[in-house]
Amino acid sequence: MSESLFIEVSKEQCQKYGEDCFGDTVYTKKIPEERRIISILSDGLGSGVKANILSSMTTRMAMKFVESNMELLRSSEVMMDALPICQIRKISYATFSIVDSELEGKTRIFEMDNPSFIFIRDGKEVKVKSRELSSPKWKERTINVSQITTQPEDRIILISDGVSQAGLGNKLYPLGWQRSGCVDYILKQIRKNPYISAYDLAHGVVREALEKEVEKKAGDDISCVVLYFRKPRKLLVLTGPPFDEDKDKEIAEMVSLYDGKTAICGGTTANIVERELCLKCEIDKTSFDEKIPMASKMEGVDLVTEGILTLTEVYRMLKEGIDKQKDNAAVRLANLLLDSDKIDFVVGTKINIAHQDPNLPMELEIRRNIVKKIFRILQDKYFKEISVRYV
Amino acid sequence: MKKVVVKICAGTSCFVMGAAQIQALEFTPPEDIADKIELVEVRCMNLCKDTTAKYNRGPFVMVNDELIEEATFEKVVEKIREVLKNQCD
Structure with a gap:
């Protein structure tokens, strides 16, 4: 297009x-x-x-x-x-x-x-x-x-x-x-x-x-x-800290310079943007859900969510349909994705050591894998224009 | 009386290890402590990463300045009551 x-x-x-x-x-x-x-x-x-x-x-x-x-x-x-x-x-x-x-x-x-x-x-x-x-x-x-x-x-x-x-x-x-x-x-x-x-x-x-x-x-x-x-509605999805910490500033600036809506998926990623851009980020309690961590509010950013659990739930909903009864962070992110036409993913590839503990549920996938599944379904089922950049 | 500040980590690993149940303090706190606590939801406090422990000891909750590891709803409520009691003494 x-x-x-x-x-x-x-x-x-x-x-x-x-x-x-x-x-x-x-x-x-x-x-x-x-x-x-x-x-x-x-x-x-x-x-x-x-x-x-x-x-x-x-x-x-x-x-x-x-x-x-x-x-x-x-x-x-x-x-x-x-x-x-x-x-x-x-x-x-x-x-x-x-x-x-x-x-x-x-x-x-x-x-x-x-x-x-x-x-x-x-x-x-x-x-x-x-x-x-x-x-x-x-x-x-x-x-x-x-x-x-x-x-x-x-x-x-x-x-x-x-x-x-x-x-x-x-x-x-x-x-x-x-x-x-x-x-x-x-x-x-x-x-x-x-x-x-x-x-x-x-x-x-x-x-x-x-x-x-x-x-x-x-x-x-x-x-x-x-x-x-x-006219294409643009969305930037920033998820995951970059492999090289020297790039923290660069990815934070992507958010401030982007000419469309922005979403941040990941606590550490949000912390980086908050620190680098000196923005205030607060938990949004209206998004409370027992299964999905709450969303946060950050000035100039359309949505801030937790990472893996939210993305996994978003993928499930993109496959099976969005739960209209709920207003949790995953529903908000899925709606934002479906409402956009051109979606630019920027995926940080740093592995979160804390997630590799064998006591944690198997559902804690590696970020790269879940993002790959999401962008494939957005492309094939919803005909979105997707770009992905790994940092 | 100064309210007890309770910080619940809402990072991914804490959430899956049980922080979601502790968040119930926000909506259905036990009556005796309901108006004596100030709940602060925080994103990942990085305690899961900055640890020397071999396995994850989350969920992490801070009650005032005290850290509770492997926190549960009961453990947190107990600690809040203890802090309140100490404040009174």
Whole structure:
């Protein structure tokens, strides 16, 4: 991504009540060398395993075709030919919506049979003109192609019909929540918080759709993908004392000179910054938790936490989901990471002798290892831009 | 009467060795000492590193100027009561 634009991509899904797997598939891929992100949502015919196979095949094939810039109609024909035919309905079928964001803002959207994408600019829904294409072989299937030059603070939202039809049969929503109901909800959320993250918005849409369902049981697979275009939010994470004590001043100054938010993870690291920059650091008792040491407050630093235990818990939450009920130091750090786009880790490699005592729990990992796991998951699952420097 | 200053190390190794339970003093202190103590949470006091002991003797807690090694909630409360008693005598 360029300095001028970053795309936060997030998805949330809920499977049809009673099914063992998702019938919708979302697949997002970042191609850094082409400064491009491709995100695909496919809804397979039916539900459960069969739908899952159809939608998984569709997203995988579509991704290959789109990333290699193959001609779209031909690609769609190949996809439709390749999908297995349903024994009951005698057709092969899965819908798709593809968002292909490349270079500095040029975004193309290809859609077949999903509810049409929602484009939000300046807090309003903007209708985008689209071109309709159909292949001679599959005349009844039409593909809509749209193009947008995206700007910072734009959002593109993809939903499956599980969202627009949520609540179908419910007295309050005889025709379902509908796309318009979903758009109203999204606009309301953006009015409330103009900088709402893709993660929060996608989760909100799915949660709200589920609320509409009879007995809150999903009548179909519910999926939402949000792409949030914005100027990159930068974060510096300083963790661990440097191997060479002569570098203490240098790393402390990184904090004061950084042009973005800053977080310090580690008691000794915080002590170094406090000493070198003559800042006052105090424990923040509002972050009390029995399992995670409390956070601290330091002037000019957005968050100060303990090191290994907090980072280990952050990694667990990045894997399994953030505990919204808590407000401990790890939750605050995980939220700060997810809210940032470009994260610079500076990792001190000095080994803490006190942590090597065999009586201490095994979970006390070596800092380098846990940071490595965190930045991998931030890159692969959350599509963050990460840099790591060891000192 | 001067309050007893209790410093609980919140460094990683002290925390996992039991400092988290001692922090309960902050929220549910025994009634007899509740208004006679001043709790100070501190980040790593480096006592785990600056030691000649072979194994870690944390969690470390300071009650006024006295260091308690391998501290527990009970040990700390006992020490606070002892200090308070000495102050009265």
